[in-house]
Amino acid sequence: MVLRHIPIREAILGAAILVLLGVVSTRYSGFIAPANLANVFNDTAPLIILALGQMVVILTRCIDLSVAANLALTGMVVAMLNVAMPGLPIPVILAIAILLGAVMGAINGLLVWKLAIPPIVVTLGTMTIYRGVIFLISEGKWINAHEMSTAFTGFSRAAFLGLPVLSWIAIMTVIVFGMMMSRTALGRSIFAVGGNPHAAVYTGINVGKTQFLAFVLSGALAGLTGYLWVARYAVAYVDIARGFELEVVAACVIGGISIAGGIGSVGGAVLGALFLGVVKNALPVVNISPFWQLAISGSAILIAVAFNARAGRSKGRVILKSAEGSV
């Protein structure tokens, strides 16, 4: 994963995205104009950020279904903070969002680590709880654009070298996570825990703790995205990002991250998210109904999993054949 130049899975996905862009541009050439592509990237930025967090969790053989609820709750909290204290500086709001998200992720992590409850059950539960809490704290009311300070909503849209801050945050997250996965012991442990938890234990790695940290990272990113989402769409209410967690998992799966753990890459997660983002933005432009978008995303998931499953299986046969010759 680290040293191969552009592994084949990612190359094929990249090619698929380019083909998609090509096909769309024949119907509407304005789609591939740089300004429009930047828009598509900006629109996909929240998905990219969340996909990176989910990637880390899935790599450790867990799953985090609570990311969207986490995002929504953090978004509501910071929006309410902004209404109550409009003078609160943006860096403080960012810090609060990340911290709150991390705490919610830590709750998931602790339940998985210390109580050994399966992650899907834990995050299914916390997903519902976090959504419920939004209703409790907001009493079902919406926070609308005019109630938010201009600094709050303007930050993620502020342009910097041609791209909005939202896009830059996504880019920075990609770089940070890329470096973490390939250049730190934590990143290595994440791959080890997912690849073979038993062997990882024998090597002295604390599997539960690594999974806990994965959940904290996923939660922190969800919290960050919570602020970005609420600021960008300038509205906060109970149902924001409802169902988004499935899109996040889909982005990871399409990006070649194995649900069984241990296999995946930052590039894959980003490409998976971009694929879904391009599909979402391209279809209205060529007059294809949004319902087809669901069908296309769903098929992409199935194709990606089938493709990756086949690649994994053939490796198994190679071991048997080469055993006789290579010792």
Added chain:
Amino acid sequence: MANGIVYVPEDRGKQGTIIGLPIFQNITLPSLGRTSKSGFLRLAEEFKLAREYSERLDLRAASLDQDVGNLSGGNQQKVVIAKWLATQPQVIILDEPTKGIDIGSKAAVHEFMAELAAQGLSVIMVSSEIPEVIGMSDRVIVMRDGRIEAELEGDALSPETLVRHAAGISATLMEEA
């Protein structure tokens, strides 16, 4: 591990190698502290360490960054041993080190274990193959039902005595028969 005691597990597939990771990463996994600088891994250092130990063990692999799952059983066992040797332990425990390995690799592992002992490492081998135990050991501890049954060395080491202690049959009974 903190005290310099390392354990090479019996089931190298399930407990030893991490399939999916490249060979060099499998070898350096417990030694990451030594190959890092201020929290960041240095790949050149890792490769150096992995190369050093894979050469010592005569590991047959096309390149160190291929998946460890592509190697044969014998070579995977070498990777596991290399991994632990790279931590520079004082005591190495090998649990059934030659189980399921072909004769050529078996001999290589035995030769290597003798080398380790000669270099001052304490080697504890757990094995159920009598010829291996007698051939390799300076001192044998026979265990039965989780308890130490006997401690034998030198001339007392024979297949009969070992089996007798392992099965719990006393000497007098055997002589009568």
